[in-house]
Each structure stands twice: as C-alpha cells, then as structure tokens.
Amino acid sequence: MTDLHLWLIPLVPFAGFLVNGLLCRKAPKPVVTAVAMIGSLIPLLQVSAIVTRFGSLTLPYTESVGTWISSGAFHANFAFQLDQLTLVMLCVVTGVGFLIHVYSIGYMGEEDGYWRFFAYMNLFLFFMLTLVLAQNFLLMFVGWEGVGLASYLLIGFYYTRDSAANAGKKAFIVNRIGDFGFLLAMFLLVEHFGTLSFDKVFSQIALHPAWQGGFLTAIALFLVLGATGKSAQIPLYIWLPDAMEGPTPVSALIHAATMVTAGVYMIARTHVIFDRSPLALMVVAVIGTATAFVAATIGMAQTDIKRVLAYSTVSQLGYMFLGCGVAAYSAGIFHLVTHAFFKALLFLAAGSVIHALSGEQDMRVMGGLRTKIPVTFWVMTAAVFAISGAPPLAGFVSKDAILYQAFISPNPAGRILWAIGLLTAGLTAFYMFRLWYMTFFGESRAAEALEDRGAAVHARHDTKLVLEADPESAHGGHTGSAHAAHGVHESPKVMLVPMAILAVLCVIGGAMGWPEGLGGTNWFSHFLAPAVTSVHLPYEQANIALATGAMHVNPNQAPAGSKQLELLLACISVLVAFSGWAVAHLMYYAKPELPGRLAARLRGLYALIANKYWVDEIYGALVVAPVLFIARWVLSALIDRGVIDGGTLAAGYSAQGFGALVARIQSGNIRSYAGWLALFAALLLVAAYFGWTAQFGLR
Amino acid sequence: MVPIAWYLILSAILFSIGVAAFLIKRNIITVFMSIELMLNAVNLTFVAFAQQWRQVSGQIFVFFVMVVAAAEAAVGLAIIIAVFRARNTLNVDQIDLMKL
Numbered sequence: 001m002t003d004l005h006l007w008l009i010p011l012v013p014f015a016g017f018l019v020n021g022l023l024c025r026k027a028p029k030p031v032v033t034a035v036a037m038i039g040s041l042i043p044l045l046q047v048s049a050i051v052t053r054f055g056s057l058t059l060p061y062t063e064s065v066g067t068w069i070s071s072g073a074f075h076a077n078f079a080f081q082l083d084q085l086t087l088v089m090l091c092v093v094t095g096v097g098f099l100i101h102v103y104s105i106g107y108m109g110e111e112d113g114y115w116r117f118f119a120y121m122n123l124f125l126f127f128m129l130t131l132v133l134a135q136n137f138l139l140m141f142v143g144w145e146g147v148g149l150a151s152y153l154l155i156g157f158y159y160t161r162d163s164a165a166n167a168g169k170k171a172f173i174v175n176r177i178g179d180f181g182f183l184l185a186m187f188l189l190v191e192h193f194g195t196l197s198f199d200k201v202f203s204q205i206a207l208h209p210a211w212q213g214g215f216l217t218a219i220a221l222f223l224v225l226g227a228t229g230k231s232a233q234i235p236l237y238i239w240l241p242d243a244m245e246g247p248t249p250v251s252a253l254i255h256a257a258t259m260v261t262a263g264v265y266m267i268a269r270t271h272v273i274f275d276r277s278p279l280a281l282m283v284v285a286v287i288g289t290a291t292a293f294v295a296a297t298i299g300m301a302q303t304d305i306k307r308v309l310a311y312s313t314v315s316q317l318g319y320m321f322l323g324c325g326v327a328a329y330s331a332g333i334f335h336l337v338t339h340a341f342f343k344a345l346l347f348l349a350a351g352s353v354i355h356a357l358s359g360e361q362d363m364r365v366m367g368g369l370r371t372k373i374p375v376t377f378w379v380m381t382a383a384v385f386a387i388s389g390a391p392p393l394a395g396f397v398s399k400d401a402i403l404y405q406a407f408i409s410p411n412p413a414g415r416i417l418w419a420i421g422l423l424t425a426g427l428t429a430f431y432m433f434r435l436w437y438m439t440f441f442g443e444s445r446a447a448e449a450l451e452d453r454g455a456a457v458h459a460r461h462d463t464k465l466v467l468e469a470d471p472e473s474a475h476g477g478h479t480g481s482a483h484a485a486h487g488v489h490e491s492p493k494v495m496l497v498p499m500a501i502l503a504v505l506c507v508i509g510g511a512m513g514w515p516e517g518l519g520g521t522n523w524f525s526h527f528l529a530p531a532v533t534s535v536h537l538p539y540e541q542a543n544i545a546l547a548t549g550a551m552h553v554n555p556n557q558a559p560a561g562s563k564q565l566e567l568l569l570a571c572i573s574v575l576v577a578f579s580g581w582a583v584a585h586l587m588y589y590a591k592p593e594l595p596g597r598l599a600a601r602l603r604g605l606y607a608l609i610a611n612k613y614w615v616d617e618i619y620g621a622l623v624v625a626p627v628l629f630i631a632r633w634v635l636s637a638l639i640d641r642g643v644i645d646g647g648t649l650a651a652g653y654s655a656q657g658f659g660a661l662v663a664r665i666q667s668g669n670i671r672s673y674a675g676w677l678a679l680f681a682a683l684l685l686v687a688a689y690f691g692w693t694a695q696f697g698l699r
Numbered sequence: 700m701v702p703i704a705w706y707l708i709l710s711a712i713l714f715s716i717g718v719a720a721f722l723i724k725r726n727i728i729t730v731f732m733s734i735e736l737m738l739n740a741v742n743l744t745f746v747a748f749a750q751q752w753r754q755v756s757g758q759i760f761v762f763f764v765m766v767v768a769a770a771e772a773a774v775g776l777a778i779i780i781a782v783f784r785a786r787n788t789l790n791v792d793q794i795d796l797m798k799l
Contacts, residue, residue: 668795670730674721 178229285325517566
C-alpha cells in the first residue's frame with residue numbers, strides 16, 4: 001500500500017526548479033528545456049500510473065513522510081493524501097501543466113531569462129502539487145503561499161517593465177489579504193479541534209451532528225476569504241486582470257487553469273465544514289454569482305485580448321463558486337476541469353495570436369486572421385464554442401450542471417442565482433464571440449489603426465519612432481514594432497500540438513460528466529461523490545440536531561430534480577448562449593459600425609463597464625490611499641523617523657550635551673574644584689539636615 | 700564646664716576660615732596652610748566629642764589625623780618645591796595643566 005510514493009510527485013518539479021534555477025543560468029537552451037520537461041513529465045507519468053491502478057486502492061490513501069511540527073498535543077506531518085478529488089486535480093495540474101510547458105518551449109524560445117522562466121514554472125508545479133496532495137491544512141497552506149510566490153515571480157517576469165513589477169506586487173498583496181483569512185481559519189481549527197489534519201477534523205465534525213453554524217460558520221467564512229483571494233472573486237478579484245502582464249503561458253497555466261482554481265478546490269476539500277453552515281454556503285453562492293456576472297459585463301468592453309480572457313476567467317471561477325455554494329461540489333470541480341481545458345486553450349491560442357502579430361494584444365488592430373493562422377483559428381474556435389456553452393462541448397456540460405444544481409438546490413435564492421447565472425452565460429457567449437470575430441474575421445484593421453495612431457503621434461512628436469515606444473503595442477513581452485500585418489506567421493508545431501490536444505479535450509471533455517437528463521450517466525459526479533459527499537447522519541442524531549434547534553439543511557438529500565427538468569434547463573441555456581452568439585455576430589460581423597453607435601448612445605453604461613466599474617479607483621481611494629497615508633505619514637514620518645529615530649538621536653545628543661556641560665567643571669583651576677566641593681558639601685549638609693533625617697526617621 | 704556647643708562653634712569658625720582661605724588665596728603655601736587649619740578644626744571637634752561622651756576613640760583619631768597631616772605636610776611641601784622649580788611660580792591659578 002505504501003508504494004505510491006506520492007511525495008515524489010511534487011518533489012520532481014522542485015528538483016527541476018533547483019537545477020534550472022541554480023545551475024542552468026549559463027546553460028544552453030536545450031539543457032534548460034530538458035530539465036524543465038523532465039520536471040513536468042515525470043509527475044504526469046506518475047499520475048498516469050496511479051490512474052491505472054486507482055480502482056484497486058483503498059481510499060483515501062494517505063502517506064506520511066515525516067514529522068514536521070510536534071508540539072504538545074498538536075502534530076503536523078509532511079503527509080499526503082489521495083482520493084478522487086485529489087486525483088482529478090492531479091490530472092489537471094500535471095496534464096495541463098505539461099502541455100503548457102511544451103507550448104512554452106516555442107513561445108518563450110526567443111526570450112531572455114529562458115532558464116528563469118522554466119525554473120519558476122517548475123517551482124509553481126511543485127507548490128501546486130503540494131497544495132492538492134496535502135493531507136492537512138498547514139501543508140496545504142504551504143502550497144497555497146507557494147503558488148502565490150510563483151505567481152508573483154512569473155507575473156513580474158519582465159521585471160524591467162514597471163507595470164509588470166507593479167502587477168506582481170498587486171497580485172501578491174491582494175493574495176495576502178486572502179491568506180490572512182486562511183490563517184485565521186487555521187487558528188480557529190486548532191482552537192476547536194486541536195489538529196489541522198483533514199481526516200481528524202472531518203471525522204470529529206461527523207461525530208457531532210449537533211454542530212451547526214456557530215464556529216463552523218466562522219471557520220468557513222475565513223476559508224471563503226482565503227478562497228476569494230486566491231480564486232479572484234469579489235471583493236479580491238482585482239489582481240487577476242493585472243496579472244496578464246506575465247508571459248501568456250503563465251496566464252494559461254497559473255491564472256486560468258490551475259492556481260486560481262485552488263480556492264474552489266479548497267472549498268470542495270473542506271466541504272464537510274461548509275455543509276454544516278448554510279450561511280457560508282450562501283455567501284459562497286452569492287459571491288460566485290455576483291463575480292460571474294460583474295466580470296462578464298466588464299469582459300464585454302475590454303479591448304486587450306488577454307484582459308477579455310482574464311475577466312472571463314474571473315467570471316468562470318464565479319460559476320465554480322456558485323456550484324460549490326449550492327453544495328454541488330462535483331459540478332464545481334467538473335467545471336474546474338473543463339475550464340482548465342478551454343481557458344488554458346484560449347490563453348494559448350491568444351498567445352499564438354500575439355506571437356503571430358509580434359506582440360500586439362489590442363483586438364481593435366486585429367481582424368482577418370482566420371486565413372493567416374488557420375490552426376490557431378480552429379483551436380480557438382473549439383475553445384470559444386466550449387466556453388460559450390455550445391453543446392456537446394465541455395463547457396456546455398459543466399456549466400449546465402452548475403446551473404441545474406443551482407436551480408434545484410434547497411437554497412432559497414437558488415432560482416435567482418440560476419437566472420443570473422443564465423444571463424451570465426449569455427454574456428459569456430457574447431464576449432467570447434466578440435473576441436472571436438474581432439480577432440479572426442473581417443478585414444485586417446492593423447493598417448488603419450496604425451495609421452490613426454501614427455497620425456496622432458505625428459501630430460504630437462513628428463516622428464514615427466515614438467510608435468514603437470508606445471507601451472500598448474509592446475505588451476506580453478513580445479516586444480517589437482507593431483507592424484502587425486507584416487510577417488503574420490503561424491506558430492511552430494511545438495506550440496500547435498499542445499493546443500490541438502487541448503482542443504480535443506475541449507470537444508470530448510464533456511463526455512465525462514454527460515448529464516443523465518440527456519441520456520448520459522454523469523460518470524464524473526458519481527466518481528467524485530465519495531470525496532465530496534458528507535457522511536450521512538444517522539437518523540437519531542439528525543433528530544437530536546433538529547431538536548436542539550440548530551438550523552439544519554441537509555445538502556446531501558437528493559434534490560428534487562427530474563430528467564425532464566434537466567433537459568428543459570439545458571435547452572434554455574443553449575438558447576441563451578446562441579442568442580449571445582447572435583448578438584455578437586450582428587455587432588461585430590454583420591454590422592461592424594453598430595458597437596460604436598451603441599457605445600455612443602449608452603455612453604454612461606459603456607464608460608462604467610469599460611472602466612471596470614472604477615473598482616480599482618475605488619479601492620485606490622478607500623484602501624490603498626489610507627494605507628499609504630498611514631505608512632508614509634504616521635508609521636514612517638511620525639513613528640519611525642519621529643519617535644524611533646528621534647528617540648535614539650535624542651539619547652545620543654543629550655548624553656553628548658550633558659558631557660559637554662559637565663566637562664566644563666574640569667577647568668584645571670584648583671580653586672574652582674575646591675569651590676564645587678565646598679558648594680556640594682554644603683548642599684549635602686542642608687539636604688541631610690532637612691530631607692534625609694525626616695525621610696529615614698534618623699532623628 | 701564649657702558646653703560642647705562652644706567648641707563646635709569655634710571649630711566651625713576655624714573650618715570656615717580654612718575653606719575661605721583655600722578659595723581666596725592664590726599662594727600655594729597659604730592654601731596649604733588653610734588645609735592645616737581645616738584639619739585642626741576637625742581635630743577640635745573630635746576632642747570635644749571625646750570629652751562629651753567620655754570615649755577615648757575620638758582622642759586616638761586626632762593622633763591619626765596629626766600623623767597624616769605631618770606626612771601630608773612633608774609630601775605637600777616637597778611637591779610645592781618641585782612645582783616651583785618647574786614653573787617658577789607659586790600662584791595656583793597658573794598651575795592648571797590638568798584642565799580638559
């Protein structure tokens with residue numbers, strides 16, 4: 001039983017990180033590539049080996065490779081755990097991770113810091129695998145912080161660019177706010193359970209059916225705070241769009257497929273706690289739905305291709321939260337998996353487009369690329385249809401599962417959540433097809449857009465060179481001139497093959513969880529059920545729980561749904577998705593002049609979403625400015641320079657001054673010495689007579 | 700019998716004259732003599748209290764003071780001669796090499 005060697009799965013990428021990061025600075029690129037590929041391929045092979053023998057394992061399988069902390073009654077081990085949920089995450093992380101590593105060989109081939117990039121990527125894999133394999137909260141937290149670190153390093157990969165460095169900092173700091181919630185949750189867990197091990201916490205909860213809400217709600221809400229930070233949900237989603245400053249493969253791997261789903265994974269992993277707290281579940285569902293809707297609306301008006309995808313990611317993560325929030329964890333995780341396929345593919349294809357245009361990211365200057373980069377076009381098409389929810393692609397199945405579960409959930413707001421989710425699905429289809437049309441259809445707008453910008457630049461500076469220094473045209477690291485239409489080229493095979501594989505997964509991935517309402521078996525949900533379903537309470541204990549007045553919603557009771565209902569809802573969402581497509585077709589293909597007119601007519605609304613609801617500005621005024629003010633004027637100027645520096649300086653100067661003062665007594669004049677002596681002797685006499693005798697009672 | 704207060708007053712007067720002379724006079728030999736005056740004022744106090752309390756220790760202490768004063772006079776005068784040879788002056792205000 002103990003021969004799975006789970007610990008090797010994260011350790012191999014870590015070794016790759018060490019070799020590449022410490023030794024390969026000057027090494028030739030093939031060596032760096034080989035090390036990085038080994039670091040990402042071996043975990044994939046090992047996970048594949050585990051998959052083949054998964055049926056014969058007794059689950060959950062755990063292995064401990066050593067004691068980490070042992071303090072009194074508290075223990076934390078380097079312990080790893082394998083169950084269905086872990087396996088799904090392992091497959092996603094290693095599979096998508098490996099494909100993106102391969103893609104990066106082509107994408108990053110011409111970049112400086114090639115070794116650094118792959119070292120960070122392997123480091124990320126190490127932490128992400130630690131996160132999903134961890135058997136206790138503390139080890140999970142190590143991975144949780146670690147992926148944040150890797151994310152920071154990779155967002156700021158082009159560290160010479162100010163915007164990239166700032167985006168990295170923003171991501172890290174916003175994540176820290178969430179991590180703070182995770183930490184508080186862990187403190188509460190230690191307080192109430194005395195352990196951080198998953199199985200011990202969960203079995204204790206299972207033993208106490210009377211525990212409803214209360215401290216479990218507190219723990220769950222702190223965990224949600226952590227999840228909103230990592231998974232870019234309201235109110236902490238603002239870092240993810242800025243994270244697009246990193247290289248595109250990073251956006252695909254970290255900020256779409258894996259790291260940002262850590263929050264969803266964490267909620268599913270700790271679902272036992274959430275199941276006892278209807279309030280926390282409600283919060284998760286509402287946050288998820290709100291985020292899905294808000295991010296989708298923002299995504300409609302973005303012009304940077306990667307930013308559209310970033311807001312789309314935030315929005316899709318909101319769907320996953322909605323799934324978890326209505327206690328349909330398997331639906332949430334299923335969407336996580338399919339989202340990893342199609343969003344990773346979308347980013348890789350966007351990277352391929354950017355690559356083809358030598359660094360151009362603005363969709364307004366794209367267009368007409370369909371015939372120039374056909375492979376990219378076709379894989380992008382697969383992904384766009386998948387995310388928009390066109391049957392029978394993967395996104396349709398998983399999104400529908402979440403919406404169906406929201407509709408039938410016992411959550412009192414379930415129908416409202418479903419309606420907003422449905423509306424969001426329409427928006428999703430709209431902005432994805434908008435991206436599709438703007439990038440691949442119509443005439444190439446590169447020339448005229450350049451002319452416009454060039455003219456403006458001419459007017460101001462009377463030189464063409466400024467254009468090349470225009471920051472907007474040099475995003476994504478593929479610096480170079482924005483002469484997009486010239487030399488448009490399809491990406492090399494090393495980039496196309498991973499995209500093709502992901503495209504196939506986008507198309508067939510839905511089969512894993514094909515809903516029963518449409519004649520499937522929903523295999524995925526049944527597979528995952530043991531890991532994400534709470535132990536049913538014995539009848540008496542449940543009654544006790546009810547008798548003690550605890551609010552009791554058993555999310556495990558089979559929700560009242562039917563196959564006809566499922567089919568009906570699926571039809572509705574398909575209809576909504578296609579109407580989103582139709583609107584996009586009308587606005588960006590049939591009548592390209594329409595968007596401008598519409599934006600002019602609805603200027604206020606357009607400005608609202610184009611400026612992202614000014615959330616960054618609001619946070620800047622409400623949070624960042626006060627923090628900076630306190631840091632600059634209270635902590636730095638007053639406390640640091642005033643009190644601490646001032647205090648030490650004052651001590652020094654006063655000693656010096658006092659010394660200078662008393663030094664004057666040593667005049668060398670014997671009579672002045674004698675005078676001082678006589679004076680103080682006289683003072684002593686007086687003091688002795690009046691003060692001391694009274695004080696010490698010597699009389 | 701003379702009350703002890705008289706002795707003490709006399710002693711205080713002598714001591715004060717010694718202190719005043721020490722502070723005022725510049726000739727180092729006069730300063731030296733004022734120290735002797737202060738020592739003898741203290742000696743007078745010792746003897747007076749010895750008489751008062753019928754204890755001989757005060758008297759004995761006076762002998763010690765006298766011995767020390769004699770030794771001090773010998774050493775002090777030697778120093779004064781050495782200083783005079785070096786500086787050719789007996790004015791204490793000019794003997795101030797050890798100031799800061």
